[in-house]
Amino acid sequence: QGEGVETEVTWEDQQNINAFGRLNAKFHDLEDEIKAKKAQCWLRNQELAENLEDASNELVLSDEEVVRYQIGEVFGHLSKEEIESKLECLKEESDRELGRLAEEKDEVVSKMNELKRVLYAKFKDSINLEEE
Amino acid sequence: MAAAVASSPSPSPAERRGIPAAPFVEDVQVFLEKTASDASSALVSLQDRLQQYKVAEMKLLAQRRDLQAKIPDIKKCLDIVEALLSKKSSGEEPMTVDFELAEGIYSQARVDDGDSVCLWLGANVMLEYSYDEALLLLKKNLENANSSLEAIIEDLKFIRDQVTVTEVTIARVYNWDVHNRRKSKQQKDDP
Numbered sequence: 001q002g003e004g005v006e007t008e009v010t011w012e013d014q015q016n017i018n019a020f021g022r023l024n025a026k027f028h029d030l031e032d033e034i035k036a037k038k039a040q041c042w043l044r045n046q047e048l049a050e051n052l053e054d055a056s057n058e059l060v061l062s063d064e065e066v067v068r069y070q071i072g073e074v075f076g077h078l079s080k081e082e083i084e085s086k087l088e089c090l091k092e093e094s095d096r097e098l099g100r101l102a103e104e105k106d107e108v109v110s111k112m113n114e115l116k117r118v119l120y121a122k123f124k125d126s127i128n129l130e131e132e
Numbered sequence: 133m134a135a136a137v138a139s140s141p142s143p144s145p146a147e148r149r150g151i152p153a154a155p156f157v158e159d160v161q162v163f164l165e166k167t168a169s170d171a172s173s174a175l176v177s178l179q180d181r182l183q184q185y186k187v188a189e190m191k192l193l194a195q196r197r198d199l200q201a202k203i204p205d206i207k208k209c210l211d212i213v214e215a216l217l218s219k220k221s222s223g224e225e226p227m228t229v230d231f232e233l234a235e236g237i238y239s240q241a242r243v244d245d246g247d248s249v250c251l252w253l254g255a256n257v258m259l260e261y262s263y264d265e266a267l268l269l270l271k272k273n274l275e276n277a278n279s280s281l282e283a284i285i286e287d288l289k290f291i292r293d294q295v296t297v298t299e300v301t302i303a304r305v306y307n308w309d310v311h312n313r314r315k316s317k318q319q320k321d322d323p
Contacts, residue, residue: 009304014156014297021296022289068230072212075230075238 007126013119020115020129023108030105037098052091059083149287151188154181154294157301160308171309175302182298189291192284199281206274213249213270217263220245 059067059080068075069083078086116129146153157163164174219227226245230238250260251269261269 008159009300011156011158014300017300018293018296021292025289025292071215071229072208073231074212076215077228077230 007123013122016115016119017127020112020119023112023115027105027108027112030101030108034098034101034105037094037101052087052094056084056087056091059087145290148290149283151185151287151291151294153290154185154297154301156297157304160304164305164308171305171312174305175309178298178302178305182295182302185291185295185298189288189295192288192291196281196284196288199277199284203274203277203281206270206277209251210267210270210274213263213266216243216249217267220263 065079066077067080067083069078069086070076119127119129164171167174169177215227227243229241229243231241233239248260248262249266250258251266252258
């Protein structure tokens with residue numbers, strides 16, 4: 001970069017670079033969201049379960065009649081069936097969300113690759129679009 | 133602001149919610165002549181601008197974090213009120229819950245069929261609302277929080293763009309300077 005290359009930067013180039021910057025930021029946000037969502041799939045059922053899978057398993061194994069299900073800040077006493085159906089709903093919703101996030105991430109990555117192609121073609125070594 | 137952008141294909145806003153946009157430089161030489169500055173003082177003022185943008189970005193990121201923490205809390209309250217409402221309408225016996233008395237210590241309570249809940253409004257104020265009123269209030273709060281969050285996310289995108297433009301301008305001014313010095317050195321060496 002210290003060669004003082006005189007490649008002109010047009011407004012269109014600048015906009016491509018800006019778009020790349022925004023997409024990169026969005027990419028990292030999505031990765032964080034996906035990680036958080038995966039960790040969030042947990043339910044404090046009898047304060048043991050660590051995710052929805054575990055919770056459903058615990059439910060099946062437990063032979064107590066009343067199970068405590070967290071609503072807001074308290075644990076409500078609910079029947080197994082009620083909780084099973086709530087867990088089902090939660091699992092469906094979270095699968096849907098994760099699917100949506102994964103799709104969005106793929107879109108972002110492909111847009112970024114396209115921009116990389118365009119920008120590297122024009123600027124070659126004068127620009128660096130890789131992760132540190 | 134250097135009026136160097138004569139024909140931009142898609143005009144971007146000149147400012148957003150009090151934050152000025154970074155002017156795009158079409159030609160470094162023209163830019164330096166227009167602002168009657170040399171490369172190093174231009175670099176100093178550009179770096180300065182960059183710092184200001186970064187400070188604004190930090191503030192917005194903090195606001196975003198706060199909102200992102202507040203929104204699940206509002207949702208939790210909504211959950212409870214909706215559960216109470218559904219229990220009431222289904223006519224089942226009142227719900228028993230375990231609630232935290234102190235850290236790690238829980239106690240049981242029976243939530244009797246009432247018609248109202250108390251909502252904590254902040255500043256040591258708690259108000260009693262009917263289930264329906266509470267639902268309305270909480271939903272409105274959630275809506276407001278979500279739209280504030282959206283606005284902040286847009287602000288962050290805008291700042292990100294201005295930071296990128298400024299960084300690119302700094303690189304170009306620097307490169308132009310290096311190139312210029314080399315050129316004038318060559319001219320001096322070859323009489």
